[in-house]
Amino acid sequence: MSKRIAVVANASKESQEVLSNLTGLLRAAGFDLTQENPEIVVTVGGDGTLLRAMHDYEESLDKVRFVGVHTGHLGFYTDFLASDLTGLVAALQSENAQEAWHYPLLQVEVTCQNGSVTKHYALNESTIRRRAYTLVADVKISDLLFEKFRGDGLSVSTPTGSTAYNKSIGGAVMHPSVAAMQVAEIASLNNIVFRTLGASMIVSQKDRVVLCPEPADDYVLTIDQLEFNYSDISQISYRLDGATIAFANCGHTSFWERVRDSFIGDITD
Ligand code: NAP
Ligand code: MN
Numbered sequence: 001m002s003k004r005i006a007v008v009a010n011a012s013k014e015s016q017e018v019l020s021n022l023t024g025l026l027r028a029a030g031f032d033l034t035q036e037n038p039e040i041v042v043t044v045g046g047d048g049t050l051l052r053a054m055h056d057y058e059e060s061l062d063k064v065r066f067v068g069v070h071t072g073h074l075g076f077y078t079d080f081l082a083s084d085l086t087g088l089v090a091a092l093q094s095e096n097a098q099e100a101w102h103y104p105l106l107q108v109e110v111t112c113q114n115g116s117v118t119k120h121y122a123l124n125e126s127t128i129r130r131r132a133y134t135l136v137a138d139v140k141i142s143d144l145l146f147e148k149f150r151g152d153g154l155s156v157s158t159p160t161g162s163t164a165y166n167k168s169i170g171g172a173v174m175h176p177s178v179a180a181m182q183v184a185e186i187a188s189l190n191n192i193v194f195r196t197l198g199a200s201m202i203v204s205q206k207d208r209v210v211l212c213p214e215p216a217d218d219y220v221l222t223i224d225q226l227e228f229n230y231s232d233i234s235q236i237s238y239r240l241d242g243a244t245i246a247f248a249n250c251g252h253t254s255f256w257e258r259v260r261d262s263f264i265g266d267i268t269d
Helices: 011-030 047-055 085-094 253-266
Strands: 003-010 041-043 065-070 099-105 107-112 119-120 127-129 135-141 144-157 181-190 200-206 209-213 219-223 227-230 233-239 245-246
Touching: 003 011, 003 047, 011 041, 011 085, 041 047, 041 085, 047 065, 065 085, 107 127, 107 144, 107 219, 119 127, 119 219, 144 209, 181 233, 200 253
Parallel strands: 003 041, 041 065, 065 245
Antiparallel strands: 099 245, 107 119, 107 233, 127 144, 127 219, 135 144, 135 209, 144 181, 181 200, 209 233, 219 227
């Protein structure tokens, strides 16, 4: 049986060209190209393209392996260079599910005053803020009341999301084999009256982080690039529940190599 592959691309001219070349090569190599129920999803574009594809296939993440081809700059979820499509087709032929790389997803559970519960999964991070006002929330780590946060908001990121928004707000870069989530502050208020930790926290998989925000009708919750408006939240619970995203092993570069190549570049004496 030939492998079922879906190819999704962003709208850029270059990505659309790669999409058409790659589908031709995959067809010629005998792959079954399908958008429904694929085993492998190849994305063409940037990290944002992969994030979108992850949410499009969110219901079948336990059955799908991803491969990212980058047409712009090197990305974190996009290992493959668009110029080596024949190499990619060969790698897709020889890869198998047992060799896939798994990275943790963040489960975010929002409970509202009326008892309704909404569950989301983030590949990078989830942030919470208010549209206009300061966010005030009790922060609990499992059963421990840890602090009363005041500020613009909080971000909770996955290990692979640590190089995204988390890094921009001063969070640490984490290796994805460390199964933990990172809580980072967004412009916290610290003075003689209000006190927060003022540093990002790496919270173990055995704990959950729970936020209990003050009643308000203008909460904005993000899940990667997606935005949700909430009112009357009673609590938001964050944990790593074992859900993962799988990446096909088509010649994955090491995490620290990707961090160096994306943020540092060539090192010359
Ligand atoms: P975007 O505005 O294009 O993303 C901002 C940048 O973050 C892009 O360069 C994107 O790469 C890069 N990126 C995405 N995931 C990354 C990761 N895991 N590690 C390192 N860089 C990463 O929006 P988008 O493409 O839809 O991506 C949504 C993500 O952007 C959010 O989850 C958030 O993490 C990030 N973001 C960051 C900031 C900030 O740093 N101030 C603000 C808003 C959003 P590509 O160009 O390859 O897509
Ligand atoms: Mn993007």
